[in-house]
Amino acid sequence: ELKVEQNPLFLSMQEGKNYTIYCNYSTTSDRLYWYRQDPGKSLESLFVLLSNGAVKQEGRLMASLDTKARLSTLHITAAVHDLSATYFCAVDMETSGSRLTFGEGTQLTVNP
Amino acid sequence: NAGVMQNPRHLVRRRGQEARLRCSPMKGHSHVYWYRQLPEEGLKFMVYLQKENIIDESGMPKERFSAEFPKEGPSILRIQQVVRGDSAAYFCASSSVWNTEAFFGQGTRLTVV
Numbered sequence: 685e686l687k688v689e690q691n692p693l694f695l696s697m698q699e700g701k702n703y704t705i706y707c708n709y710s711t712t713s714d715r716l717y718w719y720r721q722d723p724g725k726s727l728e729s730l731f732v733l734l735s736n737g738a739v740k741q742e743g744r745l746m747a748s749l750d751t752k753a754r755l756s757t758l759h760i761t762a763a764v765h766d767l768s769a770t771y772f773c774a775v776d777m778e779t780s781g782s783r784l785t786f787g788e789g790t791q792l793t794v795n796p
Numbered sequence: 797n798a799g800v801m802q803n804p805r806h807l808v809r810r811r812g813q814e815a816r817l818r819c820s821p822m823k824g825h826s827h828v829y830w831y832r833q834l835p836e837e838g839l840k841f842m843v844y845l846q847k848e849n850i851i852d853e854s855g856m857p858k859e860r861f862s863a864e865f866p867k868e869g870p871s872i873l874r875i876q877q878v879v880r881g882d883s884a885a886y887f888c889a890s891s892s893v894w895n896t897e898a899f900f901g902q903g904t905r906l907t908v909v
Binding site: 725 | 827829831839840841851889891894897901902903905
């Protein structure tokens, strides 16, 4: 059974600081996704990582994937209050079609 | 090209009533996935359907829950005799073919009173 673990689950940080969210998964996966969710809202797709060593950046967020370690990271650079949200990683496997297994989510609060 | 459409966005039901949640996939998509998000938790897979077929229902509760995706019309997630524990956000996602990226709808927030 595929398992996805994120840490930390809760992250409170000050504006301007850097931090990393980690996502470990238990078996070989085809794709790894990062999503953002604001309270009461749907999922916003941030990144799709397809291959070992993949790195993608959008604004203050950068995601990377190490398939050998079964680890993805979401790095936040110089955080701003607008980044406050819950961030989920999710993986799928070729044998499960597009079915996703999600991590528990990291609730990020950026304080002024 | 409209995205995945779910309705209603919010649904309130009394205990014992039935809830019907609808999902219209993106145009050209024939694969639909339903997920449930309990308060303060991540999304959990419920069921995967193609047109007229249930492919994987390993995440569906054994009783009271059913899903369909008819040849014509939206996919329906049906919850019979709702209980307070069914209160959650239910998300639908669709993909065009097997093993391609799926796109999420806005979700239906079910509240059982």
